[in-house]
Amino acid sequence: MDWQDFLSVLPFIIVAGWATILLLVDLWIPANRKGITAGLAVLGLIAAIAAVISRFGIEREAFDGMIIVDGFSSFLQLLFLGVGVIAIAQAYDYLRRRDIERGEYYILLLYSLSGMLLMASAGDLIVVFLAVELLSIPLYVLAAFAIPKADSEESALKYFLLGAFASGFLVYGIALVFGSTGTTALSGMVAAIESAETTPILLLVGSGMILVGLGFKVAAVPFHMWTPDVYQGAPTSVTSFMAVGAKAGGFAALLRIFISALPGAAVMWMPLTMWIAALTMAWGNIAAISQTNIKRMLAYSSIAHAGYIFMALPAAATPEVAPEAVRAALFYLVTYAITNLGAWGVVLAMEKAEGSGLEIEDYSGLGKKRPALALAMALFMLSLTGIPPTVGFMGKFYLFQVVIDANLIWLALVGVVTSLISAYYYLRVIVVMYMRDGEPEVRSEALLNSTIFITAFGTFFFGILPGFLLKMINQVSLLDLFR
């Protein structure tokens, strides 16, 4: 352990440390000026972004392999920090509007982000577990942020109880894997499996339980049932952050553990992940059709998207395709993050102070009232469906290509068919916006508008010129993944 080890976790230290400092500073910030806390939080994130960028391209292990710094982790950390900045910008006006503006919001958000950052560079199951909890516990509180609103309470309670329940599975799974391989280090596990010094049954049961725990985090079927309730009940700005950040965090751990630490057991988990992916895509998209509340609809949509990303796991079981599969999953995560943040931003703009305005019908007439906002929403819906020229199309295209390369034709077919089904409910939003008459009440808040603009621009820009992003992702080398 030396100072370089600390440099390796510098972004994490900055974010977590800054959150702790802010917790104290916030005491002296007057209650009606919590924007200062938000601004300071963003400053911390920018410092962390600088820290990530400064060590871009470096690959090393720190703290005895507990922490892995590689392209994979740097890329995801950038994504998380970017998501964090947008989430704070989206929250500011929303919290004021709903009269729940408290400085702790931003601090909890930073803590949750620090968990995500840790997750991206976890090299040991201990760190994975810590990161999962660090990511989740602040989110439980954030979901309850609108207390005493009943929806917020219910959302938080469900999320908390089920989250803790899933954590129980995760911990027990880790215990069994530890018992089987004799280590919790991911690299050690690879070696142990290769040398067959394992108790296979314990390894299988253990990795199955880990799958349950992380499947819960990413909302994969059948561990997804909390998602619609929690997304609907939580304050929308929290939902936006949760839908994007927590999911990406879960996938960071899933990809790292299953693709880099357990390739030896791929024969076993490949068919299982395949079924989970197919089921998740089907369930999410089909259940979304009959939703009338936009938050619930987007929640099911996020389940469906978890299914798409999940396809990268069975595809990665084919060793030659594995690097591409990871890249496709990363690319898809980015497209999902950009598009979803934007869509949730529009939902935020439409929500009224008392929390109504969330039915899809409420979007009637938006095309006439606020053409730019409606155009942005239409763009996000097209991107979620996967229609060119949006980034969502490029994401699906890349992912399906990888899946086909891995010879999982039927899985790709399920993906395509469920995408078609999804068009039904995404396009309905567009139809309602443009073809129904109505007088929607819409906020126009500068920060929120700029996040919508940025994400809409990204959705469109990367849809036409994905080269920038692909280039960056192609440089992602996974130190631990593909030695």
Add this chain to the structure above:
Amino acid sequence: MNIPPAYVLTLSGILFALGVIGVLIRRNAIVIFMSIELMLNSANLAFIAFARALAPAQEALRGHVFVFFVIAVAASEVAVGLALIVAIFRSKESIDVDEVSSLRG
């Protein structure tokens, strides 16, 4: 006295199952939460058992370390969870989880 790891493991499995069943059949949020604690602690027991089996090896230490982390995390979950349950009790006068089911469909 040397208890074979398999025994400890069996006990930990039983505890875990009890915890899961508790979550599924009880309606009091506090009891559910206690059951979850039981699940976490059964995992701790398993960690200790495996660590003892690996005993002289350096890696065994990771099991012990893990236990401390789990305890710490469980404690912070208690902090958050109990606060939440108290808040809900204040507005609903009840901590029956089945009554907290207005969000559905």
Add this chain to the structure above:
Amino acid sequence: MVLLEVVQGGGLFAYAPLIIALPILGLITNIIFGRRLGERFAGIVASGVVALAFVIAILQFLALQAHPEGVTIPIAEWISVGSLSVSWAIKVDTLSTTMMLMVTGVSTLIHIYAIGYMHEDVRFQGDPGRYTRFFIFFNLFVAAMMVLVSADNYLMMFVGWEGVGLCSYLLIGFWYEKGEDGIGNAVAGKKAFITNRIGDFGFLIAMFLIFGAVGSLGFEEVFDWAHAFGEENVLIISVITLFMLLGVAGKSAQLPLFVWLPDAMAGPTPVSALIHAATMVTAGVYLIVRSNPLFSVTASTSNIVAIVGTATAFFAATIAVGQFDIKKVLAYSTISQLGFMVAAAGLGAYVAAIFHLINHAFFKALLFLASGSVIQGIEAGHHHAEHEGADIEEPFDPQDMRNMGGLRSRMKVTFWVYLIGALALSGFPPLAGFFSKDEILVDARLENPALFFLLLAAAFLTTFYMGRQVFLVFFGKARSEPAAHAKENPPVMWVPLVILGVLSVVSGALNLPKIHTLTDWLGTTIEHVHITEFSFSVAGLAVVFSIVAVVLAWMIYGRKPIEKGEADPLRKILGPIFVGMENKWWVDELYDFLFIRPYVAICWFLADVVDWRILHDWFHDSVLASAYRNGSQWLAQVFDLGIIDGIGNGLGNITKGASQRLRFVETGYVRNYALAILVGGLLTLTYFIFG
């Protein structure tokens, strides 16, 4: 001396992407603020960004002085699928910079002119709100044209190619609700678009073939391949270049696809000047010159190119003689001059083609803008005359030369610049057209005497119809009240004309005999250049022909100007030939007869006979219905409920039903959710343990 160092260091190349970005910036600014901030703002922004783009082009020109080999500036990786890898890169070399300079320079002048012209036009047409839209389209056009000329691969070039086509379509139909029957302009736009689609089909096929043969679309890779393996692949290269020629024929209005260009005059005059005379239509010539390594491999295609060009040059010139619409004459003249360029490119005289392209851009833009000035002068006269209560025959056509006459005294500046443009086009020394046309003629005489004489005849006709036009428009007496009241336009319109007039006089100096500036300049990019020696016999012959043509025009139109309502004297002299010229040799009617009517007939046949009578009346109503009735009840039920309803609604209903059912699974009870997690976990474990 800092400037010199910067120039020699080649650092100026880094600004090249701005040449595309600036017009886009301008159009975005106008989209957002244009309407709010008014005409003056929109016009100045649009012209300003193009002027800045021109400055950038000059910087590239300076940078090329030190690095004549040019550079390729990569901007982004665009498409990377399988072995197809296309990047978005800007190629700065002497050829593309020449085009950039010409396009941005002429564009700047025409943008400035349009500030004044469109101000009047939108009021005359009755919708001032479209002023901003015009400049948005105009800037978009410049951006697309820059993409076209700066491309470093065929696909990017195709993007620009389509982009300029789109702008052309948008601007031809700018007054889409005007024209014949209220749809005339829209029909003209559609015609241009569809005709160009045929050409684009050729370009696309050529591109596919290139990719198939070379495995790349980048210019460098393709040309290297042509150098290395051209000899053994003559056949495929011939096919590629032939399809390319189809694209060229579409975009540069060559036989047999030239029919759209005259109709394109429906657009506002600045559009005709910029897009349909100076820049877009020359894209085809640019394509041939850019692809010269391919064309020079295959002698057969090159011959065909030369023949197509020459035939077009002559054919269009004959039609121009018989037109009465001032812009139609210029349109056919443009087709004819494009024929000259294509012929030159086919003869391997690439430098002469580009030389003529530049000169033509100057004097034809000048002529179009001046004709716009004439039209607007007449329209102003129209309003004025109406105001005074003069008696005007309606409908009054301000573009018909029979309604003009005697404008020389009322529109002095316009007259002089028009005269300069006409002389330059006719090739009188030492004006621009003289040198470039002479180069083409000399090359033609060396390569192919038959083509030489045809081109000479076309040149003769050119001088004649320009003489006819000048005499009809500017000399004699006014043949209508509006013409009698016409007045000169404001300086914002005639100052660009004067600049273009000066350019038309001096641009011949670009490639003077014995000095060959342009030849040396382009020689670093184009591989097959040869110095064309000045030939006194050819030049003399051409000048003599021109003088004879002018004298002839003067004898027919100048000596005794035609009176109001008098028929064209040429009609008596040429008889049926003139009728043919006037009716454009019935090419439109021929195409209508050969393609459009059969096509419509086939459509009708399919719709009426096949679909309606056979499928509907006979098959459906007789065969199906009777089979249906006679079939068993069981079949009917399956057919009706099972298949028709099933396919129509069944899948949707099943999905919706499933969706409803899934809603019931979400009970809202935490413990149910936990149970689902447990069941999922148990299934997972069962699978792992027993699977």
